[in-house]
Amino acid sequence: MSILLAINGWDLRSWQERFQALLPDREVLLAASEIDASRVKYIACWKHTPGSLARYKDCQVLFSLGAGVDHLITDYDLPDAPIVRIVDPDLTGRMSEWVAWQCLDWLRQGKMYRQLQSEQRWFDDRHQPAAQDVRVGIMGLGELGMDAVERLRHLRFDVAGWSRTPKHIPHVRSYAGESELSAFLARTDILVVLLPLTSDTRGIINADLLRKLARDGRLCGPVLLNAGRGGLQVEIDILAALDTGQLKGASLDVFEQEPLVPTSALWTHKDVTITPHNSAMSHPDAIAQSIVSQIKDFEQGEPLKHVVMRDKGY
């Protein structure tokens, strides 16, 4: 009845202490070759070494420590157990904060006013559009996308959504599938990408997509926000679109390679805002708590929540 932590890139010891405090009667093990695999009933993982989990054949549930599961889905050598995503209200709320923050920063011309302040210049632009004049398009209508839709609607943005399969959202126009993607993009001034990374979505933010964004909006050019996954975007295409003016600006929290390489032209581009993949960094305590409560429910015979569809990748 042990829980195994298979984590790369994060502080292992603090995660072990966190789980041990919540599950004082269980063994909390760190992935290592000398572990008796048959004792491992649950695995909590983040960017584990591919192939390293195959030997835990008695594992009953694989938990991802983050909202994304691409690190698990792309490993074809996993125990035959359900994969459970983190759906944490805290994480969802933080993502919506980031999205609302960046939408407002573009709406209210943050870059321009910061520049004016640095020059000690007073310039009150009387042609400021209001939120309701700006069309935000949310790509991906899972937990994160739906929450962002709600927050932005309350800020009065003109919000629409796109997802692979049709979703009904009260008072919000939603588009679905490949066939409606162009129409969705054509009415989008601020594109917010909250898609999962799958074989279908890899590189979806490319020259072809950026070219289809609205050119007739009140922001005088479309803006891209990506807080999903770096693998969704083709950075060379984003830079090209910025330089031709096809894109007015971009706020990026995720990158093809992280940390963003020091030589990337994104760092210094005047129309790019960069945050270091922390748009929705949940508190580790909240994540551990969420997994432990899922384990307890599961052992009471409750069905698992937020199980990933392995074929779809989300």
Next chain:
Amino acid sequence: MSILLAINGWDLRSWQERFQALLPDREVLLAASEIDASRVKYIACWKHTPGSLARYKDCQVLFSLGAGVDHLITDYDLPDAPIVRIVDPDLTGRMSEWVAWQCLDWLRQGKMYRQLQSEQRWFDDRHQPAAQDVRVGIMGLGELGMDAVERLRHLRFDVAGWSRTPKHIPHVRSYAGESELSAFLARTDILVVLLPLTSDTRGIINADLLRKLARDGRLCGPVLLNAGRGGLQVEIDILAALDTGQLKGASLDVFEQEPLVPTSALWTHKDVTITPHNSAMSHPDAIAQSIVSQIKDFEQGEPLKHVVMRDKGY
């Protein structure tokens, strides 16, 4: 049945055209000594020359072209007519945009991340508080304050309000009067000032008030947002509080003297965000439309809305 425009500092001609287009059958006059005062039934004004309106004794309604009416209230030589404020949903929405934008920018450490980007440094702070961990206090619960409360609640901030007289707001703790001001300030991490400027509120944002703000919050020091009126604040006290660390930061849209003087230390202070009194710049068309529809209702015998209480100043 003429309408007179008494405006300083704005483009007179465009206001005249705007009103004339909406009221093609009326005279739209610009304030000047040769005008026959008895023809003037309505006055729309913004920062008129004090004393200059006294001679329009037949004026039936005085309209302010902005949300603030301190420019009228402080003129003791006005026609004896009701003063009507602009309450424009567009203006209210824009003010809430600015408030939400600045609250999120402080919550999400905008200044720090912009600095890190300029240094091409990747630093993912794992101790970011969430909106619900941050206590916002809205001072002034009129139209603007109440709307800001709603927007910030939807972004999950922990919101409370303070007003001179008790207000009941569902699900929001509200404080009232002088006696509860200290308690309100003691639980406030981000103070949002949306008060009218009256003889009671002039200079209210001073050393004494700033000293009472919460010191135990998740932002590691309180933040001031003033989008009300410049006369509410004592800038020398704000600068002193920033320099002693009593205040962590400030976002100011209004100033004691506008445009903000080039020599003000606020311009270059690293913990100050400045916008040029445009937090809630309503579109002039929306303002004119709102006044014209009030005139039409008034002439149908409807009561005037948003009449200012001259004794209170709002």
